[in-house]
Amino acid sequence: MRWLRGGARDRTRFADMCLRFRRPYVFGGAVTVAKLAGVPWVGLPLVLLLVAGGLTMAGGVLLQRRLRRPSEPVVAATFVLLQLNLAVVVLLTGGATSPYLVLLTIPLFSQAVCFRPPVLVTGAALTFLFAGLAVLAADALPAVPPLPGPVGLVALAAVLTCLTVAARYLASADLHSRDEAVLDPMTGLYNRLTLADRFTQAQEEAADDGGSLALVMCDVDHFKSINDTHGHDRGDQVLIELARRLRRSLRAGDVAFRVGGEEFVVLLPGRDGAAAVQIAERMRLAVSAEPLAGLPVTISSGVVVATGGDGTLGGLLRSCDAALYAAKAAGRDRVVAAAPSSAGPDRPLPAPRPVTLGSAG
Known part of the structure; x- marks a missing residue:
């Protein structure tokens, strides 16, 4: 826990960024739309994974609210579970050829604003590990018919949407932080x-x-x-x-x-x-x-x-x-x-x- 939370400055920054970043539904919604696009071809397994991912995100948000303070372990556990969920989606939809492979980046860069660098690097390594295992395990399964091209476009659109939101948030948060550092918040002087x-x-x-x-x-x-x-x-x-x-x-x-x-x-x-x-x-x-x-x-x-x-x-x-x-x-x-x-x-x-x-x- 000490490694995850870091020092006092790391904990303060984590709490501040989590409180500022109150749009997890944008990321969850984008992933949901991408999964729904493949349901007609994948069927019930994708529906179950879609429900499981939604419950995971909702549970993390509700638990955070009950704790009344952003919690590093809760956010980290939610991140790992979501990555595992997406890795299984990749496994069932073609492995290396799955249009959903790009979705694994969404939870990663959505948490880049919160965690300190060593934790973020570990998250990137876990993402690569989950993706690699899904690709290797898919080779051992019966061949899966490739999903239509539009499904891949929807998945790409989901990634671009989330990346744009995250980049915009980071830019506005940076400007806001600069203003807070040099301006009196009440008078604007x-x-x-x-x-x-x-x-x-x-x-x-x-x-x-x-x-x-x-x-x-x-x-x-x-x-x-x-x-x-x-x-x-x-x-x-x-x-x-x-x-x-x-x-x-x-x-x-x-x-x-x-x-x-x-x-x-x-x-x-x-x-x-x-x-x-x-x-x-x-x-x-x-x-x-x-x-x-x-x-x-x-x-x-x-x-x-x-x-x-x-x-x-x-x-x-x-x-x-x-x-x-x-x-x-x-x-x-x-x-x-x-x-x-x-x-x-x-x-x-x-x-x-x-x-x-x-x-x-």
């Missing part, structure tokens, strides 16, 4: 994990052309009271609508990130101090102009600018945070610019400028 990479790129560009970059850190004023008074669902709606307004206030090259509960950071490549403050003020006015989720909402912002390759992300964020704190202390609903600095991890934070924009909240 980039998350904190991507801020460092984007900052590094912007800083390298600024160092190359001698330009500057700016960071704006903004925070929803009195957000705790919104949650306490109107509930967390209403608070979430406020953040979702706030994210939309922030995006509408930015140009294509500017990037907004959600870095905390109600805290956002905006990266402004190529912006100097005056331009950054102007953008921060535009964001503040966009938020306060109309209610968010039916509530009057304001934000406070801190702005910091670095020239060329000066500064570090950690130091600049601390400068932003200090300026944001000053905006809160000065009455909220305003923008405060930090003094220009190249503060790094070991440098003290600069004092915010006393000049503020906006009105007291």
